[in-house]
Amino acid sequence: MTNEKQTQNQNVDQYIDENKLIAQRRTKLKMLREKGNAFPNSFRRDSYAQDLQEKLSDKSKEELVELKHFAKVAGRIMARRGPFLVMQDMTGRIQTYIDRKKLPKDLVQDIDTWDIGDIIGVEGPIHKSGKGDLYIMMQSVVLLTKSLRPLPEKFHGLTDTEKRYRQRYVDLIMNAESRKVFAMRTQIIQYLREFLLARSFVEVETPMMQVIPGGATARPFETHHNALDIPLYMRVAPELYLKRLVVGGVERVFEINRNFRNEGLSTHHNPEFTMVEFYQAYADYHDLMDLTEEMLRGICNEVLSTTSIQYGDDTYDFSKPFARMTVKESILHFNPKLTEADLDNFGNAKIVAENLGIPTKESYGLGKIQIEIFEKTVEGKLKDPTFITAYPTEVSPLARRNDENPFVTDRFEFFVGGHELANGFSELNDPEDQAERFEAQVAEKDAGDDEAMHYDEDYIHALEYGMPPTAGEGVGIDRLVMLFTNSHTIRDVILFPHMKPYPGVGELSSKGIKAVK
RNA sequence: GGGUCGUUAGCUCAGCUGGUAGAGCACCGGGCUUUUAACCCGAUGGUCAUAGGUUCGAAUCCUAUACGACCCA
Secondary structure (H helix, E strand, O other): OHHHHHHHHHHHHHOOOOOHHHHHHHHHHHHHHHHOOOOOOOOOOOOOHHHHHHHHOOOOHHHHHHHOOEEEEEEEEEEEEOOEEEEEOOOOEEEEEOOOOOOOHHHHHHHHHOOOOOEEEEEEEEEEOOOOOEEEEOOEEEEEEOOOOOOOOOOOOOOOHHHHHHOHHHHHHHOHHHHHHHHHHHHHHHHHHHHHHOOOOEEOOOOOEEOOOOOOOOOOOEEEEOOOOEEEEEOOOOHHHHHHHHHOOOOEEEEEEEEEOOOOOEOOEOOEEEEEEEEEEOOOHHHHHHHHHHHHHHHHHHHHOOOEEEEOOEEEEOOOOOEEEEHHHHHHHHOOOOOHHHHHOHHHHHHHHHHOOOOOOOOOOHHHHHHHHHHHHOHHHOOOOEEEEOOEHHHOOOEOEOOOOOOEEOEEEEEEOOEEEEEEEEEOOOHHHHHHHHHHHHHHHHOOOOOOOOOOHHHHHHHHOOOOOEEEEEEEHHHHHHHHHOOOOHHHOOOOOOOOOOOOOOOEEOOEEOOOO
């Protein structure tokens, strides 16, 4: 024993450049290697912690003794409590009891060297403690993976926001709340997918790298294809490809995937974010508003089991029909001093905008000014689920004009909690109108708006073959998940959100790529 | 882009008007062994984000930088 300790100390000296706690664990790993396979992969579990808790918690101490329910469970050691080890697997936690008198002496000695964070496999019958908690009466146990880095303190866990995002693996080990958010994200996406599949929508994948970035007004990321020696753009939206598929006869089509926009980071913006976009032929924007209501209410009922959504201090009722009003109606509603005449006349609207402190550009038409007024005075106030319709044609280059009033389009955006969650419209399927709209976008681009769209000749070509009357919509998944998980920053619903790298991190060194300390 | 705040042990945090670094948990040693943030005794652990400056003396005051959080545009 004393000899062993001396060896340990010598080994610690070898790792003096490292944290002492890590050095100690490295020494333990070294001893494991000397004994044999330090990373065995022969243990097979037959039970999960949560299943055992659900199945057996009702049984009494005596019933469990009689039942002799044997289980093999694997997981990470999260705490030691007296003679118990608390283990955590992907479903939950269960403890295992170390009977020091009955287990072989050398095994007990080994167990005493194990650390919180180590991964073990345990086998034995399920019993219940005097205080009513299930435990596995350890009959055999094996250390499967030695953990070299100490975990955060068990009570407070990892709260440092920066570390939670940069080292999500530690966050997921420590914070059940974080695990729950991402589990719900998965369930919400799965619900959306099944909802659309059940209605005969076909899931497809369209290019993430595009020669002409289109489908949204946003600045793209640029990259380069070496073999072809051409610039390529990460897509800002899949829209134009999905509509090409509608031309091709895929009359109900959807894609759940990432979009990339070269813009700032904020609590509501990540440079890559997930959208579901879907297109339905022989439908209009009213049909999609109905579909959206059904879909969101479905998530409430099936995933959350409630239609009363708690978000911060507010509660939103998803059981009632969602409010619907036009852009103009909403501006007048939230600006009772304004009149229709203030919004319908370019000169008047410009004065209203300037009084609100909105900087206007030469190129802005009436429609753009109306939208600026809307964003400044209305958007943040749309707390309860609301559809805003009749967006100006000027700011809707891919949407169908309204039959009665060509100044606006048959378009809606959907808002909850003051944030836009979805955008949909009856699609513009008139190729000549679409060509003119592209030309207007190109003019704006030439005037210096680097978010304006390119002219996509092939898309016009496709429309010239004939696209059936169609309605389409995109829903921002990240913001949807934020809403339904009561998360107030997008970084809480993206597993690996973009963070500014530390200087030098990512540079190749002799030891490989530098990691965050 | 602007403003405010933050960065101290592996983690969570104290550290007063400048006087030489603290706690809890974790870890290590010992005790106890059906515990529930297990408990009891003892020990170890720090480039106080980084670089300058002021000072006899800086975690503390000043400047710059890095990263983060929040608010505003």
